[in-house]
Amino acid sequence: MNQLLAMRAFIRVIEAGSFNRAADQLGMPRSSLSKLVSDLEKHLGTKLIHRTTRTISVTAEGVEYLHQAEQVIAAVESADMAIRGKKHKPSGHLRIDVPVSFAHLLLIPALPEFHQEFPDITLSLGINDRTVNIVGEAVDCAIRAGTLSDMSLIGRKLFELDYVTCASPNYLARYGEPTSPKDLGNNHRIVSYFFAATGKPEPLIFILDGDRQDIYVSQFAANEGNGVINMMLAGLGVGQHLRRFVQPHIDAGTLVPVLTDWHQPRLPFHLLYPPNRHQSARLRVFVNWLIARFSL
The missing domain is CATH 3.40.190.10 (Periplasmic binding protein-like II)
Structure with a gap:
């Protein structure tokens, strides 16, 4: 068994997430790739990967061996580059x-x-x-x-990155512009971000001259950033997002900053x-x- 080749095969399978994708990337038959990994497991006397018809999962021994194999391959690559004078x-x-x-x-x-x-x-x-x-x-x-x-x-x-609080022109035409965080919490609809793992919403935070107000209640929420942006664009409510990500919409006039005297921690x-x-x-x-x- 060529152990270095088997190490590379094992690493590629983990990176690709499946034997089929790894075989395609390496340009070899899936059966040959599977045999390399199986021979490596026999050589080590332990199971590195649990296989099913559709998925793979790495064993605890596999995770440990992955780190060692990556270090070996990295050392080989470094040695190769040193000998070749870094031409490649x-x-x-x-x-x-x-x-x-x-x-x-x-x-x-x-x-x-x-x-x-x-x-x-x-x-x-x-x-x-x-x-x-x-x-x-x-x-x-x-x-x-x-x-x-x-x-x-x-x-x-x-x-x-800095945050900005904003809403669509259609929303503001219908509900008016909030005058304060308290007004926002009492009289407006709010769009927020929630964490998928816990379901907990991220508050809208407002700070001015040492006064901090957190608003947790929201009528609409999404668990990824683009969803929050699209909800605001749809006129569902007022929300906060990173200015660098919504600036194109502000420049286009499809989102309007509000409560600009207040800020949120970067x-x-x-x-x-x-x-x-x-x-x-x-x-x-x-x-x-x-x-x-x-x-x-």
């Missing part, structure tokens, strides 16, 4: 997890620049506002908004990735590109 740019596949609004409005429009610089790196974007298990789901890195809670991961701050965005001592060349260049492209 990094290549391979990355899985990235990104919040919905960040993906559609910032990252995807910028990806042609990354592809032009590193044409041999392919990407799979997990686009959702759900907090994924980066290690358990074999994600190379993730972009997350808010305060960091998982101290087992390496976090690099990208930037902070939202930090971080880049997270596992603390492997030896990062793959492709992940390293992607991390460096993200920081250079989006850091303030």
Whole structure:
């Protein structure tokens, strides 16, 4: 058995999420790929992957071995690049997890620049506002908004974004413009964001001269950012969103800022990735590109 080849096959299966997709990416028969992984499991004397007809899941031993195999492959790639004098740019596949609004409005429009610089790196974007298990789901890195809670991961701050409170012209023509957070809470319809994992709404926060008012009650809510924007555009109520994401609608006049004297704490965005001592060349260049492209 070629153990290095089997390691690469195992890693690719986890990255792709299935034997069929991994086989397609590697350009080999599924049966050959499956045999490589099976031979690796026999060599190690343990099960790395649970297989069903449609899905795979990584065992605890598989997760542990994945980290070791990634370090071995990264070390081999580094040695190869050193010998070749870095004539070849990094290549391979990355899985990235990104919040919905960040993906559609910032990252995807910028990806042609990354592809032009590193044409041999392919990407799979997990686009959702759900907090994924980066290690358990074999994600190379993730972009997350808010305060960091998982101290087992390496976090690099990208930037902070400002919020804006706004509503559609149709809504304001029908209900009038709120004069204060209290007026908003008592006399208006509110659009908010809720966390899918808990169902808890995120409050609308208003701060002015040390006075803070949080409004939890809402008539409409969505568990991802674009849903909140579209609800406001539809005239369902007043909501808060990151200004960088709604600015095109403000410029077009389809959303109007309100209660502009009040502000909400800025939202930090971080880049997270596992603390492997030896990062793959492709992940390293992607991390460096993200920081250079989006850091303030």
